[in-house]
Amino acid sequence: xxxxxxxxxxxxxxxDRLVLSQAVRAAHGANETWFPEALxxxxxxxxxTAEVSAILAAxxxxxxxxxxxxxxxxxxxxxxxxxxxxxxxxxxxNRVLAVNAEDxxxxxxxxxxxxALNEELRATGLFFPVDPGANASLGGMAATRAxxxxxxxxxxxxxNVLALEAVMADGRVIRAGSRARKSSTGYDLAHLLVGSExxxxxxxxxxxxxxxxxxxxSAATCRFATVEDAxxxxxxxxxxxxxxxxxxxxDQMMVRGFNTLSQAxxxxxxxxxxxxxxxxxxxxxxxxxxxxxxxxxxxxxxAWTDRAEDRARLWKxxxxxxxxxxxxxxxxxxxxxxxxxxxxxxxEAVTGAQADLARLGLVATIVGHVGDGNFHCAVRxxxxxxxxxxxxxxxxxxxxxxxxxxGGTVSGExxxxxxxxxxxxxxxxxxxxxxxAIKAGLDPRNILNPGKLLPGAD
Amino acid sequence: xxxxxxxxxxxxxxxDRLVLSQAVRAAHGANETWFPEALxxxxxxxxxTAEVSAILAAxxxxxxxxxxxxxxxxxxxxxxxxxxxxxxxxxxxNRVLAVNAEDxxxxxxxxxxxxALNEELRATGLFFPVDPGANASLGGMAATRAxxxxxxxxxxxxxNVLALEAVMADGRVIRAGSRARKSSTGYDLAHLLVGSExxxxxxxxxxxxxxxxxxxxSAATCRFATVEDAxxxxxxxxxxxxxxxxxxxxDQMMVRGFNTLSQAxxxxxxxxxxxxxxxxxxxxxxxxxxxxxxxxxxxxxxAWTDRAEDRARLWKxxxxxxxxxxxxxxxxxxxxxxxxxxxxxxxEAVTGAQADLARLGLVATIVGHVGDGNFHCAVRxxxxxxxxxxxxxxxxxxxxxxxxxxGGTVSGExxxxxxxxxxxxxxxxxxxxxxxAIKAGLDPRNILNPGKLLPGAD
Numbered sequence: 001x002x003x004x005x006x007x008x009x010x011x012x013x014x015x016d017r018l019v020l021s022q023a024v025r026a027a028h029g030a031n032e033t034w035f036p037e038a039l040x041x042x043x044x045x046x047x048x049t050a051e052v053s054a055i056l057a058a059x060x061x062x063x064x065x066x067x068x069x070x071x072x073x074x075x076x077x078x079x080x081x082x083x084x085x086x087x088x089x090x091x092x093x094n095r096v097l098a099v100n101a102e103d104x105x106x107x108x109x110x111x112x113x114x115x116a117l118n119e120e121l122r123a124t125g126l127f128f129p130v131d132p133g134a135n136a137s138l139g140g141m142a143a144t145r146a147x148x149x150x151x152x153x154x155x156x157x158x159x160n161v162l163a164l165e166a167v168m169a170d171g172r173v174i175r176a177g178s179r180a181r182k183s184s185t186g187y188d189l190a191h192l193l194v195g196s197e198x199x200x201x202x203x204x205x206x207x208x209x210x211x212x213x214x215x216x217x218s219a220a221t222c223r224f225a226t227v228e229d230a231x232x233x234x235x236x237x238x239x240x241x242x243x244x245x246x247x248x249x250x251d252q253m254m255v256r257g258f259n260t261l262s263q264a265x266x267x268x269x270x271x272x273x274x275x276x277x278x279x280x281x282x283x284x285x286x287x288x289x290x291x292x293x294x295x296x297x298x299x300x301x302x303a304w305t306d307r308a309e310d311r312a313r314l315w316k317x318x319x320x321x322x323x324x325x326x327x328x329x330x331x332x333x334x335x336x337x338x339x340x341x342x343x344x345x346x347x348e349a350v351t352g353a354q355a356d357l358a359r360l361g362l363v364a365t366i367v368g369h370v371g372d373g374n375f376h377c378a379v380r381x382x383x384x385x386x387x388x389x390x391x392x393x394x395x396x397x398x399x400x401x402x403x404x405x406x407g408g409t410v411s412g413e414x415x416x417x418x419x420x421x422x423x424x425x426x427x428x429x430x431x432x433x434x435x436x437a438i439k440a441g442l443d444p445r446n447i448l449n450p451g452k453l454l455p456g457a458d
Numbered sequence: 459x460x461x462x463x464x465x466x467x468x469x470x471x472x473x474d475r476l477v478l479s480q481a482v483r484a485a486h487g488a489n490e491t492w493f494p495e496a497l498x499x500x501x502x503x504x505x506x507t508a509e510v511s512a513i514l515a516a517x518x519x520x521x522x523x524x525x526x527x528x529x530x531x532x533x534x535x536x537x538x539x540x541x542x543x544x545x546x547x548x549x550x551x552n553r554v555l556a557v558n559a560e561d562x563x564x565x566x567x568x569x570x571x572x573x574a575l576n577e578e579l580r581a582t583g584l585f586f587p588v589d590p591g592a593n594a595s596l597g598g599m600a601a602t603r604a605x606x607x608x609x610x611x612x613x614x615x616x617x618n619v620l621a622l623e624a625v626m627a628d629g630r631v632i633r634a635g636s637r638a639r640k641s642s643t644g645y646d647l648a649h650l651l652v653g654s655e656x657x658x659x660x661x662x663x664x665x666x667x668x669x670x671x672x673x674x675x676s677a678a679t680c681r682f683a684t685v686e687d688a689x690x691x692x693x694x695x696x697x698x699x700x701x702x703x704x705x706x707x708x709d710q711m712m713v714r715g716f717n718t719l720s721q722a723x724x725x726x727x728x729x730x731x732x733x734x735x736x737x738x739x740x741x742x743x744x745x746x747x748x749x750x751x752x753x754x755x756x757x758x759x760x761a762w763t764d765r766a767e768d769r770a771r772l773w774k775x776x777x778x779x780x781x782x783x784x785x786x787x788x789x790x791x792x793x794x795x796x797x798x799x800x801x802x803x804x805x806e807a808v809t810g811a812q813a814d815l816a817r818l819g820l821v822a823t824i825v826g827h828v829g830d831g832n833f834h835c836a837v838r839x840x841x842x843x844x845x846x847x848x849x850x851x852x853x854x855x856x857x858x859x860x861x862x863x864x865g866g867t868v869s870g871e872x873x874x875x876x877x878x879x880x881x882x883x884x885x886x887x888x889x890x891x892x893x894x895a896i897k898a899g900l901d902p903r904n905i906l907n908p909g910k911l912l913p914g915a916d
Contacts, residue, residue, distance in 0.1 A: 100800070100802070101697075102693070102697060102801070102802035103800040103801055103802045104696075104697065104801075105800075144642055145640075145641075145642045145646075146642070147640055147642075151640060155617075156640050158640075158646070158649075159613075159617065168892065172888050172891070172892075173888060174886075174887070174888045174889035174892055175886075175887060175888075175889060176886075176889050178865060178866055178867045178885075179800040179865040179866070180798040180799055180800055180830075180831050180832075180861075180865070180866040180867045180870065181798065181800075181801070181830045181831055181832075182603075182605055182609060182614050182616075182798055182830050182832065182867075182870050182871065183603075183798060183867035183869065183870060184602055184603045184604070184605075184653055184867075184869045184870060184871050184872060184873040184874070185867050185868055185869050185873070185874055185878070185881075185882065185885055185886070186653070186874060186882060186885075186886060186890075186893055186911060186912070187650055187653065187654055187658075187893045187896060188603075188616070188646075188649050188650060188652065188653050189889055189892055189893065191616075191646050191649045191650075192645055192646060192649075192650050194646065195642055195644070195645065195646050196645055200645075211699070212697075212698070212699035214699075235560070238562070239559075239560060239562065239670075240670070241669070241670035241672075278740075279740075279743050279747075281739050281740070281743050282736075282737075282739070282740045282743060285737050285739050285740060289737075340638040340639065340640055340641060341638055342558070342561040342563075342637040342638055342639075343560070343561055343562075343639070344558070344560035344561045372638075372639045372640050373638050373639055374638075374639075374640065403638075407636060407637040407638070408636055408637070408638040409636045409638045409640075409641035409642075409643050410643055411641065411642045411643050412638065412640050412641060412642060413640065413642050414642060415642040415643070416642070416643055416644060420643070423643075424643070424644060427636075427643055427644075428632075428633075428634075428643070428644060429632070429633060430630050430631060430632045430633075431632040431633060431634050431647055432644075433630070433632075434626065434630075434632055434647055434900065435644055435645045435647065437899045437900060438645060438896060438899060438900070440899065441895045441896060441898065441899035442892065442895060442896070453644060454644070
């Protein structure tokens with residue numbers, strides 16, 4: 001590994017967009033959760049695909065690690081340069097390159113955030129639906145196969161990336177996918193790169209599917225006496241084929257946090273937050289069908305709204321879950337973990353998590369995209385309290401193991417990064433060897449985000 | 459390559475399920491289109507994943523080619539053992555292993571056909587939506603990333619395979635994906651294998667998404683004065699976000715074929731065949747919205763039906779397009795090709811194809827899943843007329859090149875197989891080298907379906 005050689009080679013390419021200052025390196029070495037700070041040796045701010053290619057070619061030649069950095073909102077430490085080397089910040093590659101409204105797609109650079117994209121689309125009547133809460137970069141969302149509140153209706157990044165351009169480990173630039181809606185011409189490299197967490201290539205352009213803004217939108221909150229009632233309502237709703245645009249669960253502790261942070265004034269019981277998209281008649285039908293199912297499970301306190309500002313307030317409250325959780329144990333930090341299970345196993349997964357949290361004496365909230373069988377536990381902890389940190393580890397490990405035991409996956413949307421590498425063998429078995437073979441074939445010098453995703457690749 | 463050694467090694471494993479007879483080899487060397495007969499040296503009929511694993515381990519050891527064979531309905535020769543070796547027939551692995559109705563999925567073996575699956579699901583209120591027309595095997599559909607008439611609503615095999623088991627080149631058995639609806643845990647091997655045409659592994663089990671049978675279904679046919687009118691109606695319909703379950707185009711020649719084969723009694727003009735799925739109110743709204751758009755483009759002759767038997771007749775006619783095309787030039791053979799373009803370019807793609815057919819003096823029909831920008835040309839030809847064969851080649855080459863020039867793909871659903879290898883470099887550029895590196899990494903002895911998909915891999 002010759003980091004100094006790589007830096008020397010890149011200086012003429014990037015000039016003052018190759019930054020070695022302590023402040024910039026520290027900003028790129030921080031994370032929102034519980035991983036130790038990990039500073040890169042330098043931060044590169046490329047402006048073009050050609051510059052990304054030059055960076056990778058130089059780092060390949062000098063065996064220097066390269067870790068892509070988008071908005072830095074990863075919850076599993078994806079963007080941390082744990083083996084040093086170059087942090088490749090995509091922030092300057094943040095333009096919309098083409099809005100193909102007639103084909104319902106848009107071409108963007110990876111550093112653009114999802115909120116900035118939707119701002120740019122405002123006049124078109126179209127929107128990009130994937131909504132992980134954080135204002136993440138679209139490149140980061142693709143690299144981690146992100147999803148969020150609307151995946152139950154519109155899919156995850158997997159379903160919403162039509163095509164991409166990426167720079168591979170040796171600097172080669174490839175295009176994968178096309179503007180056509182489907183294709184049967186060879187290996188699906190676009191969707192091999194989606195979710196590869198920057199370990200196979202660095203995405204430099206994305207073609208994303210867009211949706212028409214629905215004619216009618218209606219949202220509601222309602223409460224349930226028990227977690228089982230709320231979750232069983234979700235299960236039956238999904239099984240009934242009701243086209244939910246969003247169906248989010250919040251447990252008692254999460255509701256307490258919403259009340260504290262957002263003065264939500266909700267009873268401290270398990271809640272569902274739902275949204276319907278469609279024609280006025282379709283939305284009415286869906287809402288009625290949901291209401292009938294919810295009534296079977298004793299739902300009460302229904303608050304419906306069709307007004308955009310009320311819905312904005314509702315989803316802002318939901319997206320602020322991280323900060324709402326913080327109010328429950330001020331002065332501590334949060335680790336947010338996620339699992340995803342077959343929807344039939346969701347109730348036992350959620351109640352099992354609550355029981356584990358109680359047993360371990362941890363303060364935590366549960367909130368999630370339950371229409372997909374996906375939920376999050378945000379656990380508060382004091383990083384200086386070794387015993388508490390150990391209890392949090394015991395909890396997150398048990399949660400991941402429960403996901404596997406229930407036929408699910410250790411992450412529905414946060415990804416592996418640093419935090420869940422230890423579960424890769426348990427989840428994938430022999431398939432892990434195939435992933436490692438692909439990594440070895442495409443990045444033989446292991447310069448792309450080394451130390452992430454795959455055990456033993458470094 | 460030691461085919462005899464592989465056969466000798468497999469005899470004790472398979473007994474009389476390893477067949478060397480001329481008749482069985484010939485049946486596995488035939489195809490529905492224009493590729494030369496290509497007989498395997500032997501046909502294996504494994505019954506279990508363990509037997510598939512034993513076959514691949516032996517063939518790996520003896521460097522013997524293995525080509526998977528499902529229903530044999532490929533239109534690009536995927537199942538032909540062009541380098542000899544073993545044809546691995548999945549026909550005995552045709553069971554439904556589990557119907558997980560509560561999770562809306564089903565676990566099947568690869569040799570099960572889609573019609574047999576839907577027959578087995580009949581009592582559940584669920585169905586498997588992917589409908590390529592032919593009664594293909596589900597393993598073959600996954601391997602070729604098939605789609606069909608309902609992809610506009612329910613997606614292709616890419617969206618409908620949740621998880622799979624596959625045997626890799628050296629006999630290793632892997633599982634990819636889970637029963638959860640989404641995951642962010644590593645490389646998406648399931649969707650690398652979907653569309654890999656048997657060149658990376660052989661699928662031995664599939665977990666497929668199911669849909670609830672819609673409460674209401676309504677279908678219609680209508681005619682247009684010109685191809686442009688029909689296609690522009692499709693474009694505006696899709697852009698308007700109307701939830702079409704099916705939207706199929708048939709050109710004048712195709713309608714003539716339907717009239718001859720099925721006594722359809724339709725005017726010989728371009729037609730659309732459409733279907734709506736949903737609640738009674740939703741279907742009514744969608745149908746009305748479509749009717750308004752169609753009227754803008756001068757649509758006439760609307761024939762609506764809600765009756766299951768009438769719809770069955772309509773879609774049987776559509777699925778018999780291959781035989782309907784045959785009536786236009788009796789005694790000849792058909793080559794069926796497909797492309798997929800961004801929907802905004804669909805009208806020029808279809809009219810361009812019609813102009814090329816006329817210029818070359820070819821008898822052909824055009825029919826397609828135009829909601830995806832995907833259409834087929836079925837060209838009749840006399841295999842003994844070298845000049846006509848050359849004109850057909852000129853047409854199919856020009857069509858593929860047009861697809862690329864319009865920002866599309868040389869195949870929306872038929873795949874590459876033998877027929878379109880020559881376009882892989884033009885479509886994928888540098889990405890082709892990445893595909894070849896993956897192939898070399900996972901099948902270093904090139905025993906899996908050699909001679910298909912990738913140029914120069916053999």
